[in-house]
Every structure is written in structure tokens, then in C-alpha cells.
Amino acid sequence: MAPPELDLPLAETPASRFLAWLAGGLTYLAVLAAAAAAFAHGTLLRLAERPVLVTVALPAVEDPAEAERQLAAVRALVESFPGVAWTAPVAAEEVGRLLGPRVDRNEDAQPRQALPRLLDIRFLPGAEPDLGELLRRVRSLVPTALAEETSPELSTLEELARRVRWLGAAAAVGVFLLMLVAVSAITRTSLDLHEETVGLLRLLGAPDRYVARQFERFAAFAALSGGSTGFVLALSTLFALLYLAPRFGFHLLPVEPRPLDWVLIAAVPPAAALVVTLTARIAAAIGLRRLH
Amino acid sequence: MDDDRGQATILQLLGVGMRYGSGEEVLRDIDLSINAGSFHYLVGPSGAGKTSLLRVLSLSRPIARGKLVVFGHDVRELDRDRLGRLRRRIGVVFQDFRLLDHLSVFDNVALPLRIGGADEERIAAHVSQMLAWLGLADFMEAKPPALSMGQRQLVAIARAVITRPDLLLADEPTSNVDPARAERLMYLFTELHKLGTAVILATHSREHLRRWPFPVLRMEGGRLLSPPASERLAAE
Numbered sequence: 327m328a329p330p331e332l333d334l335p336l337a338e339t340p341a342s343r344f345l346a347w348l349a350g351g352l353t354y355l356a357v358l359a360a361a362a363a364a365f366a367h368g369t370l371l372r373l374a375e376r377p378v379l380v381t382v383a384l385p386a387v388e389d390p391a392e393a394e395r396q397l398a399a400v401r402a403l404v405e406s407f408p409g410v411a412w413t414a415p416v417a418a419e420e421v422g423r424l425l426g427p428r429v430d431r432n433e434d435a436q437p438r439q440a441l442p443r444l445l446d447i448r449f450l451p452g453a454e455p456d457l458g459e460l461l462r463r464v465r466s467l468v469p470t471a472l473a474e475e476t477s478p479e480l481s482t483l484e485e486l487a488r489r490v491r492w493l494g495a496a497a498a499v500g501v502f503l504l505m506l507v508a509v510s511a512i513t514r515t516s517l518d519l520h521e522e523t524v525g526l527l528r529l530l531g532a533p534d535r536y537v538a539r540q541f542e543r544f545a546a547f548a549a550l551s552g553g554s555t556g557f558v559l560a561l562s563t564l565f566a567l568l569y570l571a572p573r574f575g576f577h578l579l580p581v582e583p584r585p586l587d588w589v590l591i592a593a594v595p596p597a598a599a600l601v602v603t604l605t606a607r608i609a610a611a612i613g614l615r616r617l618h
Numbered sequence: 619m620d621d622d623r624g625q626a627t628i629l630q631l632l633g634v635g636m637r638y639g640s641g642e643e644v645l646r647d648i649d650l651s652i653n654a655g656s657f658h659y660l661v662g663p664s665g666a667g668k669t670s671l672l673r674v675l676s677l678s679r680p681i682a683r684g685k686l687v688v689f690g691h692d693v694r695e696l697d698r699d700r701l702g703r704l705r706r707r708i709g710v711v712f713q714d715f716r717l718l719d720h721l722s723v724f725d726n727v728a729l730p731l732r733i734g735g736a737d738e739e740r741i742a743a744h745v746s747q748m749l750a751w752l753g754l755a756d757f758m759e760a761k762p763p764a765l766s767m768g769q770r771q772l773v774a775i776a777r778a779v780i781t782r783p784d785l786l787l788a789d790e791p792t793s794n795v796d797p798a799r800a801e802r803l804m805y806l807f808t809e810l811h812k813l814g815t816a817v818i819l820a821t822h823s824r825e826h827l828r829r830w831p832f833p834v835l836r837m838e839g840g841r842l843l844s845p846p847a848s849e850r851l852a853a854e
């Protein structure tokens with residue numbers, strides 16, 4: 327991409343040339359930071375979607391018919407509870423196995439006493455049931471019933487994803503702020519370097535917005551040329567991390583990019599270009615007002 | 619109101635003084651009135667203040683004292699945008715040309731038109747016609763450092779007149795060109811003058827004063843010696 331033909335020789339000053347490198351580097355970092363935040367957010371959403379599993383325990387009842395009737399009543403009650411996908415009584419053998427040596431058994435290894443009954447409850451994905459209310463309702467039928475959430479523990483993964491999301495978002499914001507500061511500084515510097523030419527343009531009747539537009543156009547060029555390079559490099563890096571690293575046995579977070587993540591990632595370079603361009607325009611306008 | 623083209627007086631100076639930085643005044647008590655469409659020479663020994671006066675008139679240096687009215691506007695009362703609008707009506711040929719070395723000859727000459735917001739089609743037509751007329755058709759894409767002093771001076775003149783300004787200020791515009799070119803330039807200036815541009819031309823050339831007789835503003839030691847209308851070289 328050739329730099330725009332401008333009245334100010336901005337492409338020839340090192341400070342301005344540095345702008346393209348800066349825009350490229352910062353776009354690269356911003357894309358990676360935004361990707362990390364987006365992917366971590368996606369992971370958290372998936373973790374939140376995982377269905378809640380609850381097991382309700384009913385104490386042993388001697389009379390099998392009564393036990394059967396009680397279990398059926400509890401099932402009916404639980405299945406009418408909002409968010410429940412299905413319920414399944416745990417087989418007696420399984421209960422016996424779970425209780426293990428604590429069960430008094432006869433010579434055929436059959437329990438001598440009646441066993442407590444367990445009922446597995448699976449909620450719909452994403453449902454956030456009020457388990458206290460569920461237990462209260464079950465206890466209205468069986469006052470000594472117990473309930474326990476049995477979903478697998480994922481808190482470390484969740485904690486890690488939360489931290490990555492926070493760091494990624496903070497880093498992206500930080501990179502944008504850095505861009506703002508650096509672009510203003512560079513614009514001020516080149517304004518000083520080209521003070522004489524600016525003076526001539528003014529003498530030819532150029533209003534400040536005409537002069538500021540010179541800086542803006544150059545910044546837009548730098549942001550687009552540098553930024554697109556940074557974007558391509560960032561995508562290559564992401565691709566390597568997401569698809570190549572696992573092949574060589576390196577597994578990062580369980581990342582499954584959503585289409586929305588890619589939309590967000592693709593929005594970073596235009597946003598960066600916009601920030602660079604607007605910053606250059608505003609910094610130039612302020613600098614010009616200061617220039618006698 | 620900017621529509622004061624028809625007004626008789628386009629420049630008016632009352633007791634104007636000017637200094638560079640904190641030095642002493644290099645222009646003192648200048649009273650001057652210039653009418654639309656007039657033609658004046660500005661003469662005087664080296665260091666008399668001709669360039670300084672042209673800098674004041676081109677609104678490139680502020681005055682230290684007095685009052686300067688340009689196209690009916692007291693310049694001290696104007697903000698920068700309105701000052702820019704007045705400057706666009708003034709063409710200036712600087713003694714040191716002040717061309718932009720990184721731009722082609724074409725783009726240098728096109729600059730005032732671009733600043734004024736003209737469309738590229740008109741710019742292309744105007745600029746190439748002007749450069750051809752000045753014998754610079756083969757140098758349109760050249761950069762100023764590749765040109766001779768005389769050629770640079772022509773480019774500077776082309777840039778000053780390309781917008782057909784209401785006022786043309788030229789600081790020794792023929793000092794670097796051969797007599798044939800100088801004659802062509804004087805023809806250009808007098809033609810512009812006939813079309814309604816007021817011209818003030820600083821010069822050391824007695825030859826010009828004789829061949830193209832116009833009122834003379836004479837300077838010495840930062841002062842204007844005589845009111846212009848009273849002195850006509852033609853009458854000598």
C-alpha cells in the first residue's frame with residue numbers, strides 16, 4: 327500500500343513512519359487480548375449451560391408397597407418442578423453398592439433391612455433451579471428427605487476462565503489506551519517537525535481542519551496498512567494456538583470459538599484504525615490551536 | 619460579509635508598525651491605501667523593509683502597532699478560519715519561493731486550488747494550462763530540487779496566480795529569470811491586473827519601471843517615503 331500524497335511530507339519523517347509499526351503491533355496485541363477474553367467468555371457460558379444434577383435421598387421404609395407409593399409421589403412432585411428434564415430412581419443394587427459394607431447382608435449378599443431410596447434428577451441445560459425450594463417441597467411429603475447436588479466439580483476451570491476473561495478484556499482496553507497516548511504523542515511530534523510547512527499551508531489560506539486532515543489521512547493509512555499486517559499475524563498466532571498446538575499435544579483451555587467470537591475479533595482492527603485516525607485528528611487539531 | 623470585491627479600497631494601513639520578535643521596529647508608521655485592481659511597484663534599497671511590508675500585507679506576520687484592514691476586515695478582529703478565507707484571496711510570491719520539495723511541480727501549483735476545495739478535474743485543466751504557458755509543461759512531475767532557480771521562481775509564481783487572486787503580492791519575482799522570461803512574467807502580471815487583480819510588486823529593476831509604468835511605493839529605513847498616487851514614473 328502506497329502512502330497517500332499529502333502536502334505535509336509525513337511519510338518521510340521517522341516519527342510518522344513509526345506510526346504504522348505501532349498500529350500493527352498494537353492491533354496484534356489487541357486482537358489476541360480480545361480473542362482470549364471472547365474465548366474465555368464462551369467457555370464460561372458453556373460451563374453455565376452444563377445441566378445441574380441433583381440426587382434426592384428418601385429414608386428406608388419397611389413396607390415395600392408404602393415405599394413404592396412414597397417414591398412415586400415424590401417423583402410426580404419433582405417432575406412438576408420447573409426446569410426438571412427427567413428423574414430416574416437409582417436401582418436398589420446400585421444403592422446397596424453405594425452404601426457398601428454399612429449394609430447388613432444375608433448369605434446371598436442380599437440386604438437384611440430395607441434400604442434408603444435415591445432419585446436422580448436432571449435439570450434442563452442452563453436451568454438454575456432453586457434447590458432449597460425443591461427440598462422444601464419434597465420434605466412436605468417426606469420430612470427427613472435429603473437432597474445433594476452431584477454435578478461434577480468444575481470450579482478450577484471456571485476460575486481460570488474467569489481470570490482469562492478479565493485479563494483479556496483489561497489488556498485490550500490497555501492496548502487501546504496505549505494507542506491513544508502514543509498516537510497523540512507522535513502526531514504532536516510530527517506537527518512540530520513540520521511547523522514550517524504548516525505555516526505555509528496556513529499562509530495559502532488552509533484552515534486548521536485542512537491541515538489536521540493531513541495528519542488524519544496519514545494516520546488512517548498507517549492504521550490500515552500496519553493494522554492489517556498485525557491482524558493477519560494475530561490470526562496466524564490464534565490458528566497456531568487453537569489448531570496446531572493440540573496436534574503436538576499442547577492443550578490449552580477447552581476452547582471452542584463461537585461465530586460471535588470471530589465477529590468480535592474481526593471488529594478489533596477497524597476499531598483500532600478508527601481510534602488511531604480520530605486520535606490523530608483530535609491531537610492535530612489541539613496542536614494546531616496551540617501553534618500560535 | 620465577504621462580498622466586498624467591488625469595494626474600492628482592499629488594503630488600508632494606518633500607522634502600522636512591525637517588528638521581528640523583540641527587536642526594534644523594521645516597519646514604522648506605515649499609512650497606505652490600495653485600491654482593487656491597482657498596480658504598484660515597491661522599491662527601496664536592500665533592508666528597507668519591502669519584504670517585511672509584503673509579509674504584513676500577506677497576513678503572515680502580525681503588526682505591532684496601528685490598524686490593518688484587508689478586504690474591509692480589521693484583521694485583528696478575525697479568527698483563524700476567517701483569516702484563512704482572506705488569505706485565499708491573496709496570492710504571494712515569496713522571495714525564497716517556499717515550494718514543497720516533496721511534491722511535484724504540478725502538486726505545488728495545485729495546492730491553493732486544493733485548499734480552496736476545487737475539484738480535481740478543474741485543477742488538472744487549470745494547472746497544466748498554466749504550466750504550459752510558463753514553459754514548464756515538461757517539468758510537471760519534477761520535484762522542485764531538480765529545477766533551476768529560475769524554474770522554481772516560475773513555479774512559485776504559478777502557485778501565486780493559479781487562483782486568480784484579488785491581490786497579488788510578489789517579492790522580486792523576476793530576479794532569477796532571463797530577460798525573455800521576465801518579460802513574459804511582466805505580461806502575466808499586467809494581464810492579471812487588467813482582469814481586476816491588484817498587484818504589488820517589489821523590484822530592483824529600473825528596466826521594469828520604465829517599460830511598464832505604474833505608481834511606485836518607495837521605502838527607506840522601514841518607512842514609506844511617498845504616497846503612491848503622487849508619484850508616477852511615467853511622468854518623469
Ligand SMILES: Nc1ncnc2c1ncn2[C@@H]1O[C@H](COP(=O)(O)OP(=O)(O)OP(=O)(O)O)[C@@H](O)[C@H]1O
Nearest residue numbers: 638641644662663664665666667668669670671713
Ligand atoms: N525574519 C527576520 N527576522 C529578523 N529580522 C529580519 C527578518 N527579516 C528581515 N529582517 C530585518 O528587517 C529589516 C528589513 O528587511 P527586509 O527583508 O524587509 O528588507 P528588503 O527591503 O526586503 O530587503 P531586500 O531588498 O534585500 O530584500 C532588515 O533590517 C532585516 O535585517
Ligand SMILES: [Mg+2]
Nearest residue numbers: 668669713789
Ligand atoms: Mg526583500
